[in-house]
Amino acid sequence: MKVMYVKLSDCSGCMISFLxxxxxxxxxxxxxxxxxxxxxxxxxxxxxxxxxxxxxVCAEFDEHMESLKKMREKCEKIVTVGSCACVGGITRFCRGxxxxxxxxxxxxxxxxxxxxxxxxxxxxxxxxxxKKFLNAYIAGNNKYLIPFKNLARxxxxxxxxxxxxxxxxxLCVGCxxxxxxxxxxxxxxxxxxxxxxxxxxxxxxxxxxxxxxNFLKLRKENAEVI
Amino acid sequence: MEDExxxxxxxxxxVKPLKEGFGATTAYIAYALDxxxxxxxxxxxxxxxxxPKAIVARNSDDxxxxxxxxxxxxxxxxxxxxxxxxxxxxxxxxxxxxxxCRVIRDIKEYPMQLGDVINRIKLVIGLFCMGSFTxxxxxxxxxxxxxxxxxxxxxxxxxxxxxxIRLINGKIIEESLENVKKDVKFxxxxxxxxxxxxxxxxxxxxGSESGWRSVIVRxxxxxxxxxxxSRAGYLKMKKLNPEGVNxxxxxSKEKMERAKRNxxxx
Ligand code: SF4
Ligand code: SF4
Ligand code: SF4
Numbered sequence: 001m002k003v004m005y006v007k008l009s010d011c012s013g014c015m016i017s018f019l020x021x022x023x024x025x026x027x028x029x030x031x032x033x034x035x036x037x038x039x040x041x042x043x044x045x046x047x048x049x050x051x052x053x054x055x056x057v058c059a060e061f062d063e064h065m066e067s068l069k070k071m072r073e074k075c076e077k078i079v080t081v082g083s084c085a086c087v088g089g090i091t092r093f094c095r096g097x098x099x100x101x102x103x104x105x106x107x108x109x110x111x112x113x114x115x116x117x118x119x120x121x122x123x124x125x126x127x128x129x130x131k132k133f134l135n136a137y138i139a140g141n142n143k144y145l146i147p148f149k150n151l152a153r154x155x156x157x158x159x160x161x162x163x164x165x166x167x168x169x170x171l172c173v174g175c176x177x178x179x180x181x182x183x184x185x186x187x188x189x190x191x192x193x194x195x196x197x198x199x200x201x202x203x204x205x206x207x208x209x210x211x212x213x214n215f216l217k218l219r220k221e222n223a224e225v226i
Numbered sequence: 227m228e229d230e231x232x233x234x235x236x237x238x239x240x241v242k243p244l245k246e247g248f249g250a251t252t253a254y255i256a257y258a259l260d261x262x263x264x265x266x267x268x269x270x271x272x273x274x275x276x277x278p279k280a281i282v283a284r285n286s287d288d289x290x291x292x293x294x295x296x297x298x299x300x301x302x303x304x305x306x307x308x309x310x311x312x313x314x315x316x317x318x319x320x321x322x323x324x325x326x327c328r329v330i331r332d333i334k335e336y337p338m339q340l341g342d343v344i345n346r347i348k349l350v351i352g353l354f355c356m357g358s359f360t361x362x363x364x365x366x367x368x369x370x371x372x373x374x375x376x377x378x379x380x381x382x383x384x385x386x387x388x389x390x391i392r393l394i395n396g397k398i399i400e401e402s403l404e405n406v407k408k409d410v411k412f413x414x415x416x417x418x419x420x421x422x423x424x425x426x427x428x429x430x431x432x433g434s435e436s437g438w439r440s441v442i443v444r445x446x447x448x449x450x451x452x453x454x455x456s457r458a459g460y461l462k463m464k465k466l467n468p469e470g471v472n473x474x475x476x477x478s479k480e481k482m483e484r485a486k487r488n489x490x491x492x
Binding site (some may be wrong): 127128129144147170171172174175177178179181191192193209210212215216 | 303328336338341342358
């Protein structure tokens with residue numbers, strides 16, 4: 001399977017997970033990845049079966065916008081890796097005016113710019129889930145891929161969504177897995193219910209996707225995602 | 227075998243604990259701990275105020291504290307992290323309601339967090355569940371409906387269509403299940419899993435006579451443990467009779483219908 005990997009505005013955590021997953025799978029040929037391969041010009045790259053992108057995309061950074069659009073043309077499927085690419089994540093807080101690129105101000109989740117086929121959230125996306133995704137994709141296990149496909153239609157998710165869509169609607173069973181998922185410990189279980197401290201939340205969405213009440217829905221083909 | 231109402235299963239039994247002071251589920255876990263089949267079990271204990279807390283039981287003495295149903299769901303976050311990341315146990319059992327078993331299965335299938343260590347959970351033990359209470363909901367119910375306080379309770383269980391609370395002073399309070407069902411938490415009204423279909427083995431009262439517990443075995447390893455526990459004298463087991471199985475199916479069906487009915491509420 002021919003694979004492209006493009007890293008846009010992210011912290012490199014997702015790329016490290018991806019490389020770990022890549023090394024465990026012998027069926028993959030990485031044909032384009034400017035961070036680690038010599039060939040840097042995307043125009044010269046051949047078409048790929050699947051393209052992975054991590055990081056959100058900066059609207060003022062022409063080079064990134066261009067390579068994202070070209071990547072879409074060259075790849076049969078596009079997968080967003082990690083919360084920044086899927087839902088914006090911490091880059092939702094970027095306001096620009098910072099050296100060395102003070103004119104970079106607007107950071108968008110990938111699905112705002114090109115069509116995304118699958119989303120693998122996480123901050124960072126874990127190597128384990130990437131391994132499982134790659135195996136299922138290669139094996140054509142479409143049932144396993146359903147949640148990733150549904151998530152591709154979701155452009156924002158945060159602790160607030162968990163609070164509004166699950167807890168406030170009375171759907172929370174109190175399992176605590178949201179608190180376990182949060183990379184910044186913004187969620188505390190108080191008397192069996194999650195309390196999200198929004199001032200700590202980095203908007204990675206992991207809690208919301210992990211919540212069993214939401215995941216139950218995500219497992220269904222064409223689930224409604226809000 | 228696969229059944230719409232029982233889930234995937236190998237066989238259904240009725241078991242009676244033979245270990246002094248243990249219930250069927252805890253006797254089963256005690257065997258696994260005693261024989262080092264597992265090196266820790268994540269269970270829930272309640273303190274004298276019925277404040278539930280998940281703990282990691284390392285031996286059968288630790289387990290004693292967890293005997294009896296707690297009726298409220300307890301987040302197991304700290305205990306899971308203790309067992310897998312702090313104590314770095316290699317073989318862990320976890321016991322919980324169907325929804326708690328489901329989420330463990332979800333994490334194993336879609337490991338967004340915890341990494342590989344989640345695979346050290348070797349045994350997922352489910353409990354039959356028609357609904358549970360929130361911590362505050364349970365407190366309010368016993369205070370308002372029964373006029374007692376939580377510290378007065380010794381234990382509580384469901385027997386056929388009655389919710390039975392035994393108090394420390396020996397008094398017994400019986401309430402019709404229908405009445406109690408009104409107090410279960412809202413989230414449970416949408417849940418269609420009575421028998422913990424994603425567990426490796428499920429335990430529950432439904433279908434068995436008093437003193438016995440029904441067991442649905444779904445996984446070969448869980449099955450072999452049950453057989454060895456029975457050979458070692460921790461519990462007695464027999465095949466559950468068809469009436470018993472039908473009773474489980476009836477309740478499972480009832481729960482599924484309730485979930486279907488309530489679908490439109492959200
Ligand atoms: S609460 Fe935590 S897990 Fe949830 S979106 Fe915020 S940072 Fe992510
Ligand atoms: S993961 Fe969902 S169901 Fe579990 S405690 Fe958090 S909000 Fe409640
Ligand atoms: S009824 Fe379902 S959601 Fe409620 S506690 Fe039981 S298993 Fe969990």
